[in-house]
Amino acid sequence: MMLVEIVNPYYLQVGSFILINIILGLSIYVTLSSGQLSLGNAGFMGIGAYTSALLTLNFDVPIIVGVIAGAVVAGLFGILVGIPSLRLQGVYLAIATLGFGEVIRVFFVNWESVTKGAVGISGIPHIGREIFMVLKDAGFDPAIIGLKNNQFVFLTVFFVLLLINILLVWFIFRQQNSRIGRAFAAIKMDEKAAESMGINITYYKVLAFVQGALISGFAGALFAHVMSYISPADFSYHRAVEILIFAVFGGSEVIVGAIFGATFLTLMPEMLRFISEYRYMIYGLILLLMMAFRPQGLIDVQVLHWFQKLRLPKRRAEHGSKNQKHL
Amino acid sequence: MVLKIKSISKNFGGISALTDVSFSIEEGEIFGLIGPNGAGKTTMFNMITNLFPPSSGEITFAGEIITGIKPHLITEKGICRTFQNIRLFPQMSALENVMVGGHSRSKSGVFSSVIRTKAQRNEEARLRGSAIELLELVGLSDGIGTEAENLSYGQQRRLEIARALASKPKLLLLDEPAAGMNETETDDLFDLIKKVQARGITVLIIEHDMPLVMKLCDRILVLNFGKKLAEGTPKDIQNNKAVIEAYLGSEEDEQSA
Ligand SMILES: Nc1ncnc2c1ncn2[C@@H]1O[C@H](COP(=O)(O)OP(=O)(O)OP(=O)(O)O)[C@@H](O)[C@H]1O
Ligand SMILES: [Mg+2]
Numbered sequence: 001m002m003l004v005e006i007v008n009p010y011y012l013q014v015g016s017f018i019l020i021n022i023i024l025g026l027s028i029y030v031t032l033s034s035g036q037l038s039l040g041n042a043g044f045m046g047i048g049a050y051t052s053a054l055l056t057l058n059f060d061v062p063i064i065v066g067v068i069a070g071a072v073v074a075g076l077f078g079i080l081v082g083i084p085s086l087r088l089q090g091v092y093l094a095i096a097t098l099g100f101g102e103v104i105r106v107f108f109v110n111w112e113s114v115t116k117g118a119v120g121i122s123g124i125p126h127i128g129r130e131i132f133m134v135l136k137d138a139g140f141d142p143a144i145i146g147l148k149n150n151q152f153v154f155l156t157v158f159f160v161l162l163l164i165n166i167l168l169v170w171f172i173f174r175q176q177n178s179r180i181g182r183a184f185a186a187i188k189m190d191e192k193a194a195e196s197m198g199i200n201i202t203y204y205k206v207l208a209f210v211q212g213a214l215i216s217g218f219a220g221a222l223f224a225h226v227m228s229y230i231s232p233a234d235f236s237y238h239r240a241v242e243i244l245i246f247a248v249f250g251g252s253e254v255i256v257g258a259i260f261g262a263t264f265l266t267l268m269p270e271m272l273r274f275i276s277e278y279r280y281m282i283y284g285l286i287l288l289l290m291m292a293f294r295p296q297g298l299i300d301v302q303v304l305h306w307f308q309k310l311r312l313p314k315r316r317a318e319h320g321s322k323n324q325k326h327l
Numbered sequence: 328m329v330l331k332i333k334s335i336s337k338n339f340g341g342i343s344a345l346t347d348v349s350f351s352i353e354e355g356e357i358f359g360l361i362g363p364n365g366a367g368k369t370t371m372f373n374m375i376t377n378l379f380p381p382s383s384g385e386i387t388f389a390g391e392i393i394t395g396i397k398p399h400l401i402t403e404k405g406i407c408r409t410f411q412n413i414r415l416f417p418q419m420s421a422l423e424n425v426m427v428g429g430h431s432r433s434k435s436g437v438f439s440s441v442i443r444t445k446a447q448r449n450e451e452a453r454l455r456g457s458a459i460e461l462l463e464l465v466g467l468s469d470g471i472g473t474e475a476e477n478l479s480y481g482q483q484r485r486l487e488i489a490r491a492l493a494s495k496p497k498l499l500l501l502d503e504p505a506a507g508m509n510e511t512e513t514d515d516l517f518d519l520i521k522k523v524q525a526r527g528i529t530v531l532i533i534e535h536d537m538p539l540v541m542k543l544c545d546r547i548l549v550l551n552f553g554k555k556l557a558e559g560t561p562k563d564i565q566n567n568k569a570v571i572e573a574y575l576g577s578e579e580d581e582q583s584a
Contacts, residue, residue, distance in 0.1 A: 174440060175437060175441055178435065178440030178441075178447070179435050179440060180435070180436070180437055180440050182426060183427070183430060185416065185418075189416040189419070190415075190416060192414065193415070193416065196376055196399075196402065196407070196408055196410075197407070197427055197428050197491075198399045198402035198403055198432075199399055199431075200397075201399070207437070
């Protein structure tokens with residue numbers, strides 16, 4: 001059959017990395033939508049990854065339980081960090097959360113008896129393989145749909161992540177176009193005015209921060225079960241900067257910004273192999289150029305309006321553009 | 328009595344912005360707060376809404392002490408304000424700005440907002456409906472979808488009033504609503520504030536436009552250097568020697584200079 005030639009494990013792998021990075025991009029986006037810049041998401045990602053890896057390895061819990069636990073534990077840490085961080089604004093918050101991420105990483109390095117230190121944890125149950133095993137026990141054989149076993153495994157991972165991405169974007173989009181999203185946006189634009197209009201800024205700021213932590217932890221747990229191997233280096237300062245760049249480059253004011261940023265910046269080093277070595281140099285350059293020329297990122301509300309005009313030249317007049325403007 | 332201010336003092340470092348000021352506002356009246364620049368008028372608003380805590384004194388609203396209560400809870404209790412230096416949410420549309428004003432009168436949480444439960448959709452429709460109605464009231468029907476930052480100065484001032492009204496206040500605080508408005512706009516503002524009063528909302532207004540204040544207010548309090556200089560009907564105030572000397576007179580000097 002044809003499928004066996006089309007389904008390329010390498011492309012699926014890259015696709016899966018993109019999807020995980022999109023989740024990370026969204027994690028920083030959610031917190032930013034309330035005006036808080038958190039660089040602690042690499043740390044939360046690590047908490048999610050280690051929690052789920054250790055639970056599945058040591059206690060035999062199913063991956064789905066491990067992933068949810070990873071997200072929840074990261075979220076709890078989010079509350080712990082988010083509340084004292086309330087008094088911090090802008091760059092001070094960024095520095096403090098970056099510091100938190102480093103503390104977490106060093107903790108993973110030093111808690112050797114459980115985390116195996118800098119060596120990292122290997123043999124973490126793989127989402128694709130687990131699903132494959134379950135199906136195989138039920139009598140399913142990928143050959144029926146014309147796939148080799150490993151193709152099926154990678155394809156499964158890709159579609160699981162794709163589904164999660166769709167659900168997450170749906171969640172964020174709906175939340176944004178609601179009373180909650182308006183409260184986040186109001187706080188971002190003018191905290192004092194928001195407070196005077198009856199918004200409990202403490203609650204909403206902690207909520208946005210915890211959501212970011214939860215989503216990062218979720219991404220981390222998925223990362224662990226896609227890579228099957230994690231080490232503290234995966235959640236270092238480099239990762240924090242990388243997540244930041246997704247939003248800064250793609251655009252931090254609209255959901256598609258983070259999605260585009262994560263996609264483009266994951267693809268770029270894959271497509272242009274020689275770039276890979278200079279990855280962090282290029283990230284630095286991007287940061288510099290974006291801050292100087294386009295602080296809101298490549299995609300902003302104007303760009304979206306422009307696209308919408310191209311796409312729906314006829315029915316632009318009504319409220320269509322209004323509802324979608326923050327997408 | 329809606330609002331009772333009891334010996335409020337406020338020091339900023341060495342400056343005493345307010346010294347032992349007391350007054351009270353009756354339900355349904357339009358109460359004016361006037362005085363020279365730096366007299367402490369805006370500071371008084373900040374005390375009432377607790378953006379800053381007073382150094383001493385007590386504020387009672389509808390029979391309940393509200394000193395020390397978080398600003399968003401004060402809004403919930405029924406006090407809402409506008410700002411002297413306009414503080415809209417600049418990149419939100421006029422409609423969204425007013426809908427934010429309705430925040431404390433709505434309650435959908437994360438879950439119901441994402442699932443879009445029937446209650447949430449009804450609430451959203453209600454917020455939108457009353458926001459549109461308020462935008463009509465302040466004469467901004469045309470600018471509903473316009474981002475606040477793209478509205479004219481006068482429109483922004485009126486949008487702030489609509490946003491504050493969306494919180495369904497019992498007491499509305501207006502900080503120099505006529506600033507930067509031309510004569511026609513000021514006349515419209517007069518009508519608007521009268522309409523607000525007709526809705527049963529008590530109004531406390533800071534304003535430098537004396538003809539407007541005298542025409543509009545039932546009673547007036549004059550502040551000078553953070554102290555209460557006089558209190559009374561517009562007529563009393565206009566004839567008060569100390570006030571003429573400290574404030575009304577000085578304005579004429581400014582004009583002749
Ligand atoms: N946050 C603050 N920090 C320090 N000083 C302040 C602060 N707010 C007000 N002040 C000072 O308190 C005094 C009263 O200021 P306030 O803004 O209340 O005056 P105002 O009567 O509203 O004047 P205007 O008519 O110019 O608006 C001024 O001397 C001002 O500098
Ligand atoms: Mg003032």
